[in-house]
Amino acid sequence: MNELEIWLRLLQVNRISIKTIQTTISLLKQSNKINHTVLKACGLNEIQRLQFLNVSLTRIERTFRWLESKENQIITFLDEQYPFLLKQIYNPPLALFISGNSELLSERQLAVIGSRQVTEYGKKWAELFVRKFIDNGLTITSGLALGIDGIGHRVALENQGKTVAVLGSGLGHIYPKQHADLAERIRHEGVLVSEYFPDTPPLPKQFPRRNRIISGLSKAVVVIEAGMKSGSLITARYAIEQNREVFTLPAPLGNPAFSGNHWLIQQGACLLTEPDDILMHLECSLNWIQPELEVDASTATELNLTESRILGMVGYQSTPVDIIAAQLQLPITQIISVLTELEINGVISSAAGGYIKVS
Numbered sequence: 443m444n445e446l447e448i449w450l451r452l453l454q455v456n457r458i459s460i461k462t463i464q465t466t467i468s469l470l471k472q473s474n475k476i477n478h479t480v481l482k483a484c485g486l487n488e489i490q491r492l493q494f495l496n497v498s499l500t501r502i503e504r505t506f507r508w509l510e511s512k513e514n515q516i517i518t519f520l521d522e523q524y525p526f527l528l529k530q531i532y533n534p535p536l537a538l539f540i541s542g543n544s545e546l547l548s549e550r551q552l553a554v555i556g557s558r559q560v561t562e563y564g565k566k567w568a569e570l571f572v573r574k575f576i577d578n579g580l581t582i583t584s585g586l587a588l589g590i591d592g593i594g595h596r597v598a599l600e601n602q603g604k605t606v607a608v609l610g611s612g613l614g615h616i617y618p619k620q621h622a623d624l625a626e627r628i629r630h631e632g633v634l635v636s637e638y639f640p641d642t643p644p645l646p647k648q649f650p651r652r653n654r655i656i657s658g659l660s661k662a663v664v665v666i667e668a669g670m671k672s673g674s675l676i677t678a679r680y681a682i683e684q685n686r687e688v689f690t691l692p693a694p695l696g697n698p699a700f701s702g703n704h705w706l707i708q709q710g711a712c713l714l715t716e717p718d719d720i721l722m723h724l725e726c727s728l729n730w731i732q733p734e735l736e737v738d739a740s741t742a743t744e745l746n747l748t749e750s751r752i753l754g755m756v757g758y759q760s761t762p763v764d765i766i767a768a769q770l771q772l773p774i775t776q777i778i779s780v781l782t783e784l785e786i787n788g789v790i791s792s793a794a795g796g797y798i799k800v801s
Contacts, residue, residue: 535637542633556590556666564667574717576603610649612642657681668702689714
């Protein structure tokens with residue numbers, strides 16, 4: 443069994459760690475047969491073994507055919523091309539299905555999101571801000587939804603900019619259908635992204651989950667227009683959890699279409715009154731997550747996702763434990779336990795006030 447098929451099977455297995463994935467790939471590539479005994483040696487429990495053995499072969503075959511197109515590819519968590527910022531979030535996708543220019547995923551991205559039912563006020567400012575962001579070399583990331591999302595993608599393309607569309611369905615099921623032409627243009631001039639198999643239809647439960655990818659790929663999130671029930675607020679919450687800055691526009695009082703904007707400001711979001719507000723923030727945070735903080739690929743394969751996230755917070759200057767706990771929103775006892783294990787393994791070292799990464 444080749445490595446790609448192993449990955450496609452593992453992506454259909456629940457609650458599997460990176461370490462188990464790496465072990466499974468290594469053992470199965472050398473094995474002539476695959477059964478419960480071999481999979482148990484890989485570290486899979488009984489349920490996971492059944493899931494691995496009973497996957498839909500039709501789905502795997504369809505995915506292989508989808509990957510035959512030169513513009514389509516899959517990037518796994520263990521690949522060098524996997525976006526660094528996304529790798530740092532809680533529960534990152536184990537793989538991304540990509541259609542288009544995958545190099546854009548490593549560009550400096552700004553999420554521009556908002557309601558599907560857009561007002562003229564929101565449309566006007568979305569277009570103005572996106573043009574300014576594009577002029578300053580930012581890649582616009584959004585969710586291909588109607589309203590603000592679509593405006594962000596469209597204005598980026600119209601101004602020879604770059605854009606990333608993260609879907610809540612498989613890339614073989616473009617949703618909404620009204621944006622089929624826009625999606626095709628993004629496929630050729632930008633990039634379409636999904637964590638779901640290409641044959642996955644759009645289901646309501648998938649869209650809130652994809653929002654963590656929109657914010658996870660981005661340096662910051664801009665909420666143009668949002669009511670209190672807007673999915674944009676879910677993305678904003680993810681952004682806060684991921685230590686991303688959230689910006690939102692001021693709006694007229696009494697307009698329910700902007701009640702989410704006001705709520706975000708009350709929660710501490712940055713007020714966005716002109717493009718320079720966010721451009722200055724991003725200019726100051728170009729080294730927000732230093733390249734040297736990236737987990738070495740050889741090390742990452744030995745760590746589970748929690749360990750990788752904690753190690754990603756430790757740099758070459760002393761990092762306090764309470765800062766790591768606050769940013770990752772994990773118990774200090776868990777942080778200390780992982781840090782101790784990493785120190786024993788020689789990956790980090792204790793220092794005055796915290797821990798530092800070992801060269």
